[in-house]
Amino acid sequence: MRGLGIGLIGTGYMGKCHALAWNNVASVFGDVARPRLVALAEVNAELAAKKAAEFGFETATGNWRDLLANPEIDVISVTTPNAFHPEMAIAALDAGKHVWCEKPMAPAYADAVRMKDAAARSGRTAVMGYNYIQNPMIRHIRRLIDEGAIGTVNHVRVEMDEDFMADPFVPFYWKSEAASGYGALDDFAVHPLSLLFTLFGHVGTVVADLVKPYAERPLKEGGNRAVENHDVASVLMTLEGGISAVLMANRSAWGRKGRIALQIFGSAGTILFDQERMNEFQIYEAGGRAEEQGFRTVLAAPHHPPYDRFIPAPGHGLGFNDLKVIECRELIAAIGGDKAHVIDFEDGLRIEQSVHAMARSFAERRWVAV
């Protein structure tokens, strides 16, 4: 069996993360042909060569378009800044390549639509890099919900908090510009939205409140500049299945580093999860003797596939980068026409639609239907 030929665009954090995934997926899973790392593209040709050597790619180029014409390449990983996603992803699809694109799709909604259309007409696999949905804990939670372990879900709360914008003395930079987006909403609320979609389906109606913790920020050159978007977002919403949800995102939350906290309430129990302790979840199941009822903390274990492919012993822990390896395996499944647990460009577009609806709800101070 010939392994897929891989082209990678970008060598930043996500570039490295994709490279690790392509290097590991065969060793970890043992059920797919080892991919062939054909070519690495990076605008700085010298850096491209250095990184190709590190990452194990056979060739390097300073021109990403070189990958399009290379017949040995089957899949292209797009890990460049968001603004480049539409051009690169569409070109790759048009060239007949499968595409694995980091989230979000594009700053402009129209571009995201074009990406979805390109994927549809190409007949190729086009998958977004929503890695948190690949956590075996999340997968198991989905299984539990499907099995009815907590009955019918009626209410959900999800929080995503980090503190990279928490310091008011950090000089103004592009993340506070309106051109970069709405702020917390599109900068990272798309992650919890990917989880809500995975577990419960798409968003129906929303009412959102956005907050600027700091009206302005200092400029390096002296003086201040008004902040143009919102670091905090709070949203009431209904999900397709009739579940009500509260989404909260705060990129100015001192002390939170990678919190994505889920509370899922059902008619027969409750499930809790927090990505900061990504190797565990809590479940409360109604029933049993009252005297010993309580939340059970379950540690990740081989019982929660595909944890077993990484480690045969329970409680030893996966890492953030391992989620990308799982995502890579799912991508390969999708390419092979198998059932795969991925967010493709069509679902990705709907996630971005819901973000735009939230922003509109805030601007107009009213409930809005996605």
Add this chain to the structure above:
Amino acid sequence: MRGLGIGLIGTGYMGKCHALAWNNVASVFGDVARPRLVALAEVNAELAAKKAAEFGFETATGNWRDLLANPEIDVISVTTPNAFHPEMAIAALDAGKHVWCEKPMAPAYADAVRMKDAAARSGRTAVMGYNYIQNPMIRHIRRLIDEGAIGTVNHVRVEMDEDFMADPFVPFYWKSEAASGYGALDDFAVHPLSLLFTLFGHVGTVVADLVKPYAERPLKEGGNRAVENHDVASVLMTLEGGISAVLMANRSAWGRKGRIALQIFGSAGTILFDQERMNEFQIYEAGGRAEEQGFRTVLAAPHHPPYDRFIPAPGHGLGFNDLKVIECRELIAAIGGDKAHVIDFEDGLRIEQSVHAMARSFAERRWVAV
């Protein structure tokens, strides 16, 4: 120094809780005259006599109005079902007694207004039984906020969750009747509102979503009956000082027993608290060496007054009933004309106003100003 003469109406849980408070306040604090437990009123005269003996009251009566005329009584504790609060509290105030009334004020807003007016014209002390604000941890959090320990607060989340309505097979009873109120909102969201008020001031504008986890409940006699109020409430709001807040209340939250969880985000740190672990709070203070930054779990200690009046050693723990003893001490301070940490009938009324505004916001699907 003569101790206050006490009359108590009610012998249910809150009656007992008040009785314990009156019995303990002098022993614990050592700075007030020991109250004299004059008379206990309870509609069942036999029970009244039995409980008076247990609780240490000198006399008992089956008619609460007997307390009004008793010149030995200075303060009346009202711990009967909510519907009786207006009549009893107003009569007591009109008779020149101070009043300590369990929350909430009254099912009907107009009655709550009448209570506030009675308090105002009486010149007596009229205090609501919002005990959670008395937790030394909450007091210390207020001190930290006042001192600027976490800078300027910009965002707050508060959750109150229990599971006494979580079981869909529990037969319909009065708590699901519209006559009993809105459901989660007034049944217990008033508690987190008392905390928000204590820490940040009153509520400005709100948008609320209310949810019925179960459309109907079984009747004991067979068949089902439609549920008339909402077990889940989610509210976006602004507080007076311009802080944005999210309030979430769920009385159908399986596994939650007495959760009142606060997340307070400021420009220089974050504070966390959960009443289920009422003897600790967490604080993250920006600054210090990056390598060891993190949330600090602080255990209740004599450094957090009035914990020191109960226990001279740190980390040993107060209980829920101790909060009522503290509240009792604050009530005595208020009666004595001293600065006191209480929610009087005027502030209590504003809390209930905000609840009604939330209900209106839900009914009209729009933002509403309190």
Add this chain to the structure above:
Amino acid sequence: MRGLGIGLIGTGYMGKCHALAWNNVASVFGDVARPRLVALAEVNAELAAKKAAEFGFETATGNWRDLLANPEIDVISVTTPNAFHPEMAIAALDAGKHVWCEKPMAPAYADAVRMKDAAARSGRTAVMGYNYIQNPMIRHIRRLIDEGAIGTVNHVRVEMDEDFMADPFVPFYWKSEAASGYGALDDFAVHPLSLLFTLFGHVGTVVADLVKPYAERPLKEGGNRAVENHDVASVLMTLEGGISAVLMANRSAWGRKGRIALQIFGSAGTILFDQERMNEFQIYEAGGRAEEQGFRTVLAAPHHPPYDRFIPAPGHGLGFNDLKVIECRELIAAIGGDKAHVIDFEDGLRIEQSVHAMARSFAERRWVAV
């Protein structure tokens, strides 16, 4: 039914704690006659009078022997410094009073033996103030063990840690003198030993290691003085039933405030408890679906008597002082000839024997049988 007549010796922390217990026991439990607080003794007569008024005692005296002759007094609470316990407890027993004595019995083993003998010949109830065994969580753990919830227990670890001796710059004071005892062993390891006894029975053989974290401490007047006892104790032991145990005590454990942590390993599960979070315990029960196995955190609730006597709602929390109220109720049961959950002078003596055996084991660097 006439309530017991109470005499109290001592007005320090434990004096206050006993006073609160005598004041509350009838209100909380509702099944015993309200005790009559007859007389308070305290060497400072003026303080005695002040505290008697605060605590609700009818009379006060500067001479504790006045209590012995008072026919209205049935029980005497002894809460004075340890050195006074033998004289007072023996005199009280000889005078026909029941005795409730704070732990430990006496600094000298011979005195403890005399106390036990006095209790035996008096025919009166003589109970030690080991309050931690009264925690409803501990009681429930005992029930679980008795029911076989975790199978046959085979191994136990218990840690008791505080930090009141952790600061090396605190000047030398009596707690570091050999005359005050062995240090961590008798100063507070008796508490975890009371738990081990309650749950598993008495200690068989031991090997102990004692440590001085600081060889000397500063003197207030300048210079240093050698520390004469040991702040850290570690003990391997076998319990009567053949269970092996590890006991660890550290009164120089920075950051620990009231930790008494139990780990109980059985053939079918594990139970965990920590007094710093005294309103919860954890249980892992083997069995059930592997995918959701984990430790369940159980919050204290009315299902765990006598929590129900204090609070009718789950998860609201008892406090440290409430344990003394429970202990008081058990004492009353013992006096009434009912089955009671107490540590009497005979069992108390055996706990102190095991402490002496540990000290001997350390001195002789060998295993020792109690």
Add this chain to the structure above:
Amino acid sequence: MRGLGIGLIGTGYMGKCHALAWNNVASVFGDVARPRLVALAEVNAELAAKKAAEFGFETATGNWRDLLANPEIDVISVTTPNAFHPEMAIAALDAGKHVWCEKPMAPAYADAVRMKDAAARSGRTAVMGYNYIQNPMIRHIRRLIDEGAIGTVNHVRVEMDEDFMADPFVPFYWKSEAASGYGALDDFAVHPLSLLFTLFGHVGTVVADLVKPYAERPLKEGGNRAVENHDVASVLMTLEGGISAVLMANRSAWGRKGRIALQIFGSAGTILFDQERMNEFQIYEAGGRAEEQGFRTVLAAPHHPPYDRFIPAPGHGLGFNDLKVIECRELIAAIGGDKAHVIDFEDGLRIEQSVHAMARSFAERRWVAV
């Protein structure tokens, strides 16, 4: 720069783990030449070929001795069952290869000595696979101790608990045979010993207690067989620097999956760590305002190298397999003659000596010097 040539013996869990490490070390660290995966040895030649393809090895062989003569191979990973370690490691060293050998060295002490001697005479790098010491949290704890962040360490407790032997109904198998070793002591107490060594140095004197939770286990063929070693080990010990320590290991601890819990007490603070939550540690530093003192939970972050080589954002989490990648980087440093954080055969031997001393202490019921 030419990358190291790698030979790997074994394709079980640790074989895979080594393979992942060799595949990732260059991509992750970016400062070493990418190793060349030359040959994979596995007694089953067919499996060897399959795994070589998965893991990215150029060639495969059914005879591990083929690796010795291969001039392209610089380093040999030995990941076979313990009994094969001496023969393979010694042969590899004698052939001039560097060796990376999984722990422990050998079942028999004499063989471990031979391994150490072979390493010494070869002049090659010989490193044991003690991966837990590579956790960035452990490294940072060592740095904190070196910096005096918690003053002078005076007492340490370490627990290692799992539950793979907890079920008494699991049939007797080789792990319960005396031939396999002492049980908990050598089966996994060597891991916490590697941490104690890394942080504090070697063990001085010990007294140990070993326990058989189950005297016998069922045989598959019916009947029972006596268990020959001990699933529980508890040890009091002194470390070289005069620190006292308690080591506890239990492989029958229901619910524990990968617990390695450290409690490090110093004159100015305390540090806590638990491998089950491998991406965090707790620190209590004496000093600061008393009202907010507490244990700080610190999440793994780029401030804790080499976390930064894996992930540029804090709080996102490394996994168990990542520790092997770090170990691999340290091995490469050692081979290159750089300062490296590894346990070589000499230190590895001393760890095994301490295990044998513990077993002797138990057999003779006395304190023993290592």
